[in-house]
Every structure is written in C-alpha cells, then in structure tokens.
Amino acid sequence: MARRHIVATVIGSALVLGALVAAPSQAAPKVTLQVWGFGNVFEPNIVMKYGMIKGNKSWETLQQSLIKKKKLKVLNPNVTLVISGGGSQPDAAYFKLSAALPGNAAPDVAAVEMAYMGQTRVKSTANQFIDLNTYGANKIKGEYLPFRYEQGLSANGKQIGIPTDVGGLAVAYRTDLFKKAGLPTARASVAKLWPTWEKFIATGKKFQAKSSAAFIDSSGNMFQAILNQGTSKYSNPKTKKYDYVRAGSGFKSFAISNPAVKRAFKLTADAGCTSRKNGKCSGSIGTKIPQYNTGWGAAIEKNAFATVLAPAWALDYITQFAPKSRGKWDVAAAPGVGGNLGGSMLTIPKKADNIDAAWKFIKWYLAPTQQLDTFKQYKLFPTTYKLYKQPAIKNYKDRFFNNAPLGVIYANSAIKLKPILAGPLDRAIDNQYGAALSRVSFGNQTKVERGCKAKAQTTEAAWCQAVSDIGRLGLSGK
Amino acid sequence: MGRTKQVSAIARQDRIGLLYVAPFFVHFLLFGAIPIVFTTFLAFFNADMDLYYEFMDTFDPGVLGNAFIGFDNFRELGSDPYFWLALKNTFSIWAISTIPQLIVAFGIASLLANPNLRASVFWRTLLMVPNITSVLAVAIVFQQIFDRDFGMVNTLLYYVGRGPVEWTNETLPSHFAIAMMIDWRWLGYNSLIFLAAILAIPRELYESASLDGASRWQVTRFVTIPQLRNTITFMVVIGTIGGLGLFVEPLIYGGSYDGGANNQFLTMTLYLYKNAFLNMRLGYGAAIGVGITIVVIVVSIVNFLITRRIASEDSK
Numbered sequence: 079m080a081r082r083h084i085v086a087t088v089i090g091s092a093l094v095l096g097a098l099v100a101a102p103s104q105a106a107p108k109v110t111l112q113v114w115g116f117g118n119v120f121e122p123n124i125v126m127k128y129g130m131i132k133g134n135k136s137w138e139t140l141q142q143s144l145i146k147k148k149k150l151k152v153l154n155p156n157v158t159l160v161i162s163g164g165g166s167q168p169d170a171a172y173f174k175l176s177a178a179l180p181g182n183a184a185p186d187v188a189a190v191e192m193a194y195m196g197q198t199r200v201k202s203t204a205n206q207f208i209d210l211n212t213y214g215a216n217k218i219k220g221e222y223l224p225f226r227y228e229q230g231l232s233a234n235g236k237q238i239g240i241p242t243d244v245g246g247l248a249v250a251y252r253t254d255l256f257k258k259a260g261l262p263t264a265r266a267s268v269a270k271l272w273p274t275w276e277k278f279i280a281t282g283k284k285f286q287a288k289s290s291a292a293f294i295d296s297s298g299n300m301f302q303a304i305l306n307q308g309t310s311k312y313s314n315p316k317t318k319k320y321d322y323v324r325a326g327s328g329f330k331s332f333a334i335s336n337p338a339v340k341r342a343f344k345l346t347a348d349a350g351c352t353s354r355k356n357g358k359c360s361g362s363i364g365t366k367i368p369q370y371n372t373g374w375g376a377a378i379e380k381n382a383f384a385t386v387l388a389p390a391w392a393l394d395y396i397t398q399f400a401p402k403s404r405g406k407w408d409v410a411a412a413p414g415v416g417g418n419l420g421g422s423m424l425t426i427p428k429k430a431d432n433i434d435a436a437w438k439f440i441k442w443y444l445a446p447t448q449q450l451d452t453f454k455q456y457k458l459f460p461t462t463y464k465l466y467k468q469p470a471i472k473n474y475k476d477r478f479f480n481n482a483p484l485g486v487i488y489a490n491s492a493i494k495l496k497p498i499l500a501g502p503l504d505r506a507i508d509n510q511y512g513a514a515l516s517r518v519s520f521g522n523q524t525k526v527e528r529g530c531k532a533k534a535q536t537t538e539a540a541w542c543q544a545v546s547d548i549g550r551l552g553l554s555g556k
Numbered sequence: 557m558g559r560t561k562q563v564s565a566i567a568r569q570d571r572i573g574l575l576y577v578a579p580f581f582v583h584f585l586l587f588g589a590i591p592i593v594f595t596t597f598l599a600f601f602n603a604d605m606d607l608y609y610e611f612m613d614t615f616d617p618g619v620l621g622n623a624f625i626g627f628d629n630f631r632e633l634g635s636d637p638y639f640w641l642a643l644k645n646t647f648s649i650w651a652i653s654t655i656p657q658l659i660v661a662f663g664i665a666s667l668l669a670n671p672n673l674r675a676s677v678f679w680r681t682l683l684m685v686p687n688i689t690s691v692l693a694v695a696i697v698f699q700q701i702f703d704r705d706f707g708m709v710n711t712l713l714y715y716v717g718r719g720p721v722e723w724t725n726e727t728l729p730s731h732f733a734i735a736m737m738i739d740w741r742w743l744g745y746n747s748l749i750f751l752a753a754i755l756a757i758p759r760e761l762y763e764s765a766s767l768d769g770a771s772r773w774q775v776t777r778f779v780t781i782p783q784l785r786n787t788i789t790f791m792v793v794i795g796t797i798g799g800l801g802l803f804v805e806p807l808i809y810g811g812s813y814d815g816g817a818n819n820q821f822l823t824m825t826l827y828l829y830k831n832a833f834l835n836m837r838l839g840y841g842a843a844i845g846v847g848i849t850i851v852v853i854v855v856s857i858v859n860f861l862i863t864r865r866i867a868s869e870d871s872k
Contacts, residue, residue, distance in 0.1 A: 169813070173833045176605050180612040197836065202610035366704060366725075368811055373703060382705070502606070506835045509814065516817035520725045524818065550636075551835050 109435040110158040112185040116171035118391065119189040119242060119422055120161050121456045124448055126150065128439060129157030134164070153442075157435060168193065168422070169505070175427075179206040184429035186436040190239060192421045193508060195229050196313070196500030198239070204232030208426040211237045213437045221446060221462045225497040230423050239423025240444050243458035245389030246488035247303055247417025248409050250396060252291075253480060255384040259288040265482065268410040275304055278413040279349045282363030285384060286352075292383040295374065297349040297364030298515050299387045299419070302508065304342035306498070307414045311339070313501035333507050334545045343511060343544075347537040350519030357535050358521040366520065375399025387412065389419040390459035390488045397457075397478050409482040416494030421461075459488045466493065506551050514544035592849075598842035599629050605836055629843035639847060641819055642827040645731070649806075649821070650799030653735035658791060661743055662784075665750030666776070680751070683744030694737055695808030702733040724810065727820040734821055737805050742798075746791055753787040754780060789863050796855055800848065801825055824848050 111129070113120065125131065126141040130152060144150035163171050168191035178184050190198050197203060210230075215237045219227060222241055230239030249272075253263040261281070262268055272278035282293035305311050312333035333339065353361035367377050370392070377383065378400035386392060388409070396407065424444065426436045442448060449460035450470055457476075465471050466489035474485035517523040518540045525539070527546050532538035601607075601623045611619045633639055668679055686694070701708045702723035710720045723733045757780065765775050803825040806815050813830035815822030828848065832841025 169834065176833075180609060197605070200606045202606045202613065205613060206609055373700060373706060376706065380706075502604075502836065509812070509834060513812070513814050513817045520722075520817055522725055522818040522820070550638075551837070 108156050108158070109432050110160060111187060111432055111435055111439060112430075113159055113161045113187040113439075114171065114175060114185040115161060115163045115189040116166045116168045116191065116422075118164070118394070118456065118458070119424075120164060120443075121452055121458070123455055124452050125159055125161060125443065127153060128442055129154045129159045131161065132158050133160040133162060137161070157439070159439075163189075172197075172505075176203075179203075179427055179429065182429060184427040186426065186430040186432050187440060188425050188427060189242065190423045190425055192229065192423070192500075193505040195239065195423060196504040197502040198423075198425070199232045199500060200502050201232070201234050204234060204236055204238050206428050207232075207236070207238040208428055208430070208433055208437075209236035209238065210240065210426070210437070213433075215240065218441065218445075221464065223461050223463045223492060223495075225495050226421065226461045228497045229421075229500065230425075239425045240440055241461045242422050242424060242444060243391065243449070243452065244461045244488075244492045245391060245418045245420040246459050246491040247306075247412045247419060248388055248390075248487050248491060249385050249412050250388040250393060250407050250409050250479065251385045252381070252403075252406050253408050254406050255289060255291050255381060256285070259285045259384075261285060263408070265408055265410045268408070272413040275300065275345050275413045279345070279352075279363060282349065283352055286361075286363060289384070291381050292365045293363040294349070294385045294387065295365055295367060295377070295383045296369050296387075297346060297362060297519065298512060299369075300349055301342050301346040301511060301515060302419055303387055303412070303417055304345055304414065305338060306418045306495070307416055308338045309496050309498065310336055311498050311500075312336070312504055312507050313499040315499045331548065333501075333503075333548055339511075340541075343515070343541060344537060346515050347518045347540065350515055351537070354535075357533060359519055359535065360521070362519045364519070370395045370399070372399055378403050387419070389417075390453075390457050390484070391420060393476075393479065393484070394457040404478050405480060407478065407482075408480040409484060409487055411487060412491060417491045418495050453485075457484070459492060461492075463489075463493065503551050507548055510544050510547045510551070514540040514547075517543075595842045595845045598839055599846050600624060600626060601839040602628070603837075603839040603842075605838065608838065623839070625839070629840050630846070632840065633843050633847050638819060638822065638827060639824070639844060642815075642822045642824045643851065645727075645815065645819075645821055646800060646802060646823045649731045649734050649738075649802060649823070650796065652731050653738040654792065654795045654799065657739045657743055657746060657795075658788065660739075661746035661750050661791075664743070664747040665754055666780075668747070668751050669754045680748060683747055685744070686741050687745045689741070691741070691804045692808060694741060695805050698733065698737045698740075699809055699811075724816060725818070725820070727818075730809075730816060730821045734802075734805050734809055737809070738799075738802070742795075749787060749791060750784070753784050757783045789859070793856075793859050793863075796859065797852070800852055800855065803829070824851070 110132075113125075122131075122134075122137045122140065126137060126144070127150065131137045131141050141150065141152075145152065163174075172190060172194045175185070175188050175190070198207070218240075219237075223244060226241035226244055230237055230241060232238050249268075251268060256263050256268070261271065261284075271281045285293045309315060310332075312331070314332040314336075350362050350364060351359035352363055353359075365377065365383055367374055367382065374395075375398070378396065379402045386396065388396070393409070396403065424440045426433055426440070430436055444462075446460065446462040446465050449458075449462050450465055452458045453460055453471070454474075460466075460471070466485070471485035471489060474483065475481040476484050514523075518535070518537055521535060523535050523540045523543070525543055526532060526534050527539075527542040530539060530542035532542060601620065602625045603623055607619065607623055610616075664683070667673070668676060673679070700706075702710075704710060704720055704722060704724065707723065709723065713719075713721060721729050723729045761779050761783070762775060765779050770778070802823045806821045806823050806826055807813065807829075810816050810821060813826060813834050815826050824844070825848065828841050828844040831837050831844060
C-alpha cells in the first residue's frame with residue numbers, strides 16, 4: 079500500500095515536472111535537428127550562426143565562448159543542431175544513411191555525396207526522400223548552377239536534393255619547384271603549358287627530368303577529372319538507361335563501351351606509368367602517397383611533389399595539412415575545358431521528424447550569403463552562380479596561394495560544365511577503374527583475364543580485369 | 557504435502573533462473589538467430605537497397621517474387637575467384653599472426669610467472685593497454701609505421717641498406733603488416749591467459765620435477781606445456797574466430813573496400829561488405845555470409861576433433 083503510494087507520487091511529480099518543462103516551449107517551439115554529414119560538408123563557423131550546436135564538444139565550446147564574447151548572435155536559439163559524421167568518409171556516411179532511411183532513426187538533414195546520387199535517384203530510393211518542390215524548391219532553383227541542381231532530380235521527377243558547393247578544378251602548383259626545374263612560374267604561362275591532358279603529362283615528364291620531386295601528388299585523380307569534363311560517364315545519355323546486364327550473359331554496358339571512359343583510363347594510366355623495367359612499371363609522374371591527410375601534408379612540406387589537381391575544397395586541405403607551404407603555391411587553370419571533382423547534395427529523408435525546420439535550415443545554409451561566407455572561410459566554392467559576377471568573388475585573392483584570383487579561376491571552371499547522367503553503380507564502377515589504374519602504376523597487375531590479348535602489367539591487362547570486375551557488379555537493368 | 561511444496565519451490569527457482577539467463581537468449585535471438593535466418597533468406601534474391609525500400613513501402617510479396625533467383629547467388633559464389641582469394645588471404649593472415657603470437661605470448665607469460673619479478677601488477681596492466689586501444693587508432697598508426705615512403709620500418713631498413721619494402725602493394729608484406737597489427741593488440745591479452753594458466757599449475761609438479769633433477773628447459777617441455785594444452789586449444793579457437801572475422805584492420809590499412817588494388821589483403825568479411833554495400837548487391841553479400849558461416853563450421857569441426865584428441869591424451 080505504502081509502496082504504491084510512493085510510485086503514484088513519483089509519477090505524479092514527474093508529470094508536473096514535465097508540464098513545467100514543457101510550458102515555456104509553447105512560446106518558442108524547440109526543435110532538434112539531426113544533421114548527418116561527412117568530410118567538411120558542414121563547416122562549424124557557418125552552422126553555429128544558425129542554431130545551438132550540440133553533440134560536438136569542440137564546436138559547442140567554440141560557440142559558447144563566441145556568444146559570451148558577444149561575437150556571435152545565434153539566429154534561432156530555439157533550434158538545436160546535432161551534427162554528426164564530420165570528417166568521415168562519404169562511403170560510410172551513405173551506407174549508414176541507406177540503412178536508416180526506412181526506419182525511425184532517419185535524420186532530418188542528410189548529405190549525399192555525388193558518387194551516390196545515381197543510386198539515390200532510382201525510384202524506390204528517391205521515394206525515401208521528401209520532394210523539395212512541394213516545399214518551394216522551385217523558387218530557389220534559379221540560384222544554382224543548372225548542372226549541379228539537375229543532379230538532385232530523381233528519375234521520377236522529384237527534386238530530392240539541393241546542391242552544396244561545387245568543386246571546380248584547377249591546378250595548384252609550387253612556384254619554387256617549377257622555377258628550379260626551369261619551368262615558367264606565372265599563372266598564365268603555366269596554364270599555357272597544358273592546354274590538353276596529353277600536354278599535362280608531357281610537362282610532368284619534362285619536370286621530373288630536372289627535379290627530384292614528383293610532378294603530381296596522385297595521378298589517379300586524373301581519371302575522374304577527365305571524365306567530369308565530358309558529357310557522359312557510365313550511363314548512356316541518349317537512351318537514359320543504365321543498361322547493366324549480369325556478367326556471363328554477354329556483358330555489355332555503356333560503362334565499358336563509352337569511348338570517353340576508355341580515353342580517360344588510357345590517359346590516367348599513361349600518367350601513372352611513364353617508364354617500364356622488364357615490363358613492370360618503374361616510373362610515374364605521381365607519388366603513391368594517399369591524399370588529404372597529415373602524411374600528405376608532411377609530403378608537401380618535404381617538397382615531395384609540385385602540383386595538386388585541385389578542386390576548390392582541396393585548397394583548404396593544403397592550408398590545413400601543410401601550413402608551412404604558405405606562399406609557395408600558385409593556382410592555374412586545369413588542362414581541358416572546365417572541370418569538377420566532388421560535391422554533394424543536402425536531402426531530407428521522408429521519415430525525418432522535423433521536415434519544415436530541416437527545409438528552413440537547408441535553404442539558409444545553401445543560400446548565396448552563407449555560401450559566400452563558406453568560400454571565404456573554408457574555400458568551398460559556391461553553387462549559387464550569380465555570386466560569380468559580384469566583386470566579392472571576382473576580386474577574391476588568396477595570400478596562401480600567392481594572391482591567385484581563386485574566385486575567377488574556379489568560376490571559369492565551374493560554369494563550363496555540362497550535366498552527366500548518373501547511374502546507381504557509379505561509385506562501385508569508379509572503385510573498380512580506380513583499383514585497375516593503381517595496379518598499373520604500382521606494378522601489381524599480375525592477372526591477365528582469360529581471352530585478354532595483353533601481357534601482364536600492361537594498361538590493356540588492367541583494362542581487361544576492370545571490365546571483368548565491373549561485369550561482376552551485375553544489377554538487373556533498371 | 558511437504559514433497560509437493562519442495563517441488564514447486566524448485567520449479568519456482570527454475571523459473572527465476574530462466575529469468576537470469578533470459579537476457580542472453582533475448583540478445584542472441586535479436587542479434588544472432590534472426591539475422592542468420594534473414595541472411596540465409598536474402599541469399600536467394602537478386603536484391604539491392606532499392607528493392608528493399610520498395611518492399612518496405614508496399615509490403616507486396618510480388619516485389620520479392622520477381623527478385624527470387626534460387627541458388628544463382630551460391631552458384632556464382634562457387635566460381636567467384638575473389639571469394640576464394642579472400643579465403644586464402646584470411647587464412648594466410650591468421651597463420652602469420654597466430655603462430656608467432658602464441659610462442660611470444662608463452663615467453664612473456666613465463667617471464668611474468670617468475671615470483672621474483674618486481675612490480676608484477678604494473679607489467680600485467682601494461683600488457684592490457686594495447687587491447688583497450690581503439691582498433692581504428694591502431695590501424696592508422698600502423699599504416700604510418702608501414703608507409704612506403706615515410707614509414708618508420710622502411711626508414712630503418714634504409715639505414716641497414718635494404719631497399720623499400722612495398723608493405724601495402726605486395727601480398728606477403730601486406731599480410732605481415734596486418735598480422736603485426738593483430739599481434740600488437742592481442743599479444744598482451746593472450747600472455748595474461750597463459751600466465752593465469754601457468755600460475756594454476758600445481759606447485760608439487762615443479763617440486764617433484766626439480767627433485768628428479770630436471771633442467772629449466774625440461775620443466776617447460778614436460779611439465780608446463782602439457783599442462784597448458786587446453787589453454788592453447790582455447791586460444792587457437794578464439795584466434796581462429798577472430799581471424800575469420802578480420803575486417804577493420806585491412807579496411808583502414810588499405811583505405812578501401814578492395815583490400816589493396818590487387819585485392820592482396822582482401823578478407824572474407826571485407827568482400828561481403830564490399831558486395832552488399834559498395835556494389836549494392838545485398839543478395840550476393842548475404843550468400844557470401846552463408847559461405848563464411850560454412851567455412852566457420854568446417855573450421856569448428858576441425859577444432860573440435862583436435863580438442864577431443866588432446867583431451868583423450870590428457871586422460872592417458
């Protein structure tokens with residue numbers, strides 16, 4: 079009896095307490111947004127202007143101290159942002175999201191990397207996301223680069239994503255190392271060294287003949303860069319079909335028959351293997367150092383390579399990981415026309431708890447003002463392309479990169495790009511081609527597929543294996 | 557009357573006992589049995605995430621019916637060279653890591669068993685430190701130690717006048733590097749298990765051995781090692797189970813789901829993960845899972861046979 083009484087009292091007081099806590103929230107509805115990102119999609123100094131940061135100690139403390147010093151006024155103190163996944167790999171982030179989508183654990187805002195948009199566009203997957211047109215995405219459509227905005231369109235005509243930054247493409251090069259090797263150092267004349275990718279590779283060989291440094295950090299990057307300059311990748315833009323047929327039933331796919339793919343493969347292999355010893359690759363214009371980490375930064379400071387094929391976001395990694403290389407860099411236009419690497423989309427899962435608040439946050443975060451701010455602080459280049467004509471971008475120069483006019487350079491590369499039809503297996507196919515290209519330059523293409531008329535270690539043998547491996551991905555034609 | 561009371565008391569005790577063990581069975585059902593059944597079921601479908609979503613939205617059995625492909629996934633698995641390569645790699649890394657590890661762990665345990673050792677608690681605690689370090693951190697550090705261009709190992713080799721070893725791009729060196737990672741994490745743990753077993757050996761055996769004039773080596777060979785048979789079996793079994801599930805180390809070490817560009821350190825679980833998630837073939841990934849289960853069952857039978865033999869030798 080007495081026990082029951084106690085229980086009743088506890089429950090009763092809990093109810094009262096709950097009512098007390100809930101009371102003020104009626105005045106200003108409190109919202110907690112679960113925001114899932116990866117890499118540097120969400121930048122701390124920008125997001126902390128919007129709402130109260132939670133779940134990330136260092137960002138939280140930074141925000142609190144800025145508020146105390148009156149350097150920051152949070153726009154929506156009633157919105158709590160729980161941002162997770164910062165610094166993680168886009169692959170892992172997508173796997174996590176794809177498992178969470180149909181359940182109650184789905185986030186309110188999720189970033190999806192470009193390589194996975196092809197999968198996200200497919201019908202039933204696209205149905206797991208909110209059609210942002212029903213929330214008025216149409217009204218902001220005109221702000222964004224058409225090719226980037228179109229990437230957020232699903233196969234059944236829904237707008238499931240709004241583009242974050244655009245990578246663009248340029249070549250960051252070391253003026254000191256170029257000078258030592260007898261190459262020009264002025265931006266305009268450096269760009270004239272490589273109007274085409276063939277000339278870029280030739281310049282690399284010429285540079286390495288006179289220098290102990292490698293020409294480029296990773297030649298493997300070229301594959302994507304070259305492909306992204308074209309109009310098609312693994313899916314046929316004419317038939318709009320992904321035409322994946324299972325291996326064994328006479329494997330045919332645009333992913334292997336597209337001449338643009340073969341050309342990019344061959345060029346990248348030529349860069350990855352410039353000389354051979356007993357048939358095995360012994361020289362390359364690139365290093366084998368993995369990109370964008372502290373080891374990569376250390377290699378820059380030790381003058382291990384002279385150029386980086388740099389989308390705008392990669393410049394931030396250079397300043398972060400190799401601060402001592404300040405002033406030794408300059409940035410010139412990339413070979414070919416235009417260029418892009420990376421980029422992502424912000425989406426709202428259908429099962430999100432706070433769709434309205436999520437949409438407000440996305441609209442704010444990707445609006446021109448915030449994108450400009452993000453570019454100035456973190457060098458993520460805006461997709462809101464009307465900014466490109468404004469002095470803030472036009473006259474933007476960066477001291478770290480020898481006052482290179484980054485705004486003009488990246489605007490020029492981003493504006494020239496055309497949309498490429500994405501397919502559901504883009505990331506998996508990228509992975510197979512990437513591995514094949516590594517095998518050529520690492521000299522471990524030991525396997526020769528049956529029916530392949532090529533010797534081990536050659537580009538052709540690597541191509542044969544890539545084709546066979548891609549055939550294994552088999553997905554019935556969707 | 558008194559008897560029925562006793563029986564019901566026992567029955568009640570049993571019921572309470574069941575309550576105590578229930579958490580394990582609930583946990584096993586949710587995270588063990590159901591996933592195993594579901595995985596086996598999934599292995600008969602040409603399923604990707606999109607199909608899964610379609611089914612979750614409609615609950616239409618026709619969606620599943622269209623994707624049913626019978627034993628196709630298993631047929632493909634049987635002739636998939638990458639699965640067999642992954643199996644070979646997994647066993648190779650397991651052998652390179654487990655055998656030297658057991659020998660060194662035994663050595664360390666023998667040193668720690670010395671009653672004259674000072675600060676023995678400190679040494680024992682120290683041995684456990686690698687085991688509680690995050691695998692992720694370990695893998696990243698080892699990646700740097702075995703880095704081709706700026707790594708510590710290659711730098712030391714350079715001073716001895718040996719050329720750079722391709723610690724990631726070649727098969728055996730990469731297996732060795734990953735085995736080192738596993739050893740570093742599990743050496744201390746295994747040493748402590750050995751130590752506990754050594755300390756449990758009756759002192760009389762040593763006393764009678766020394767009365768018989770046995771040398772130190774003879775004591776180890778004829779007293780300690782035979783007494784440790786069950787411990788060794790236990791450690792081989794645990795090591796095998798861990799080895800067959802090897803995943804995080806090769807993933808972080810290679811930085812991709814391929815286990816190196818030439819799949820030189822592709823393990824079975826890595827191959828499962830790559831197929832199910834990166835290549836988006838959930839059905840085939842599930843078939844690989846069933847394949848791994850079969851491998852584990854075969855290995856367990858072999859382990860069982862060995863254990864039985866050892867046990868019967870003990871009773872001789």
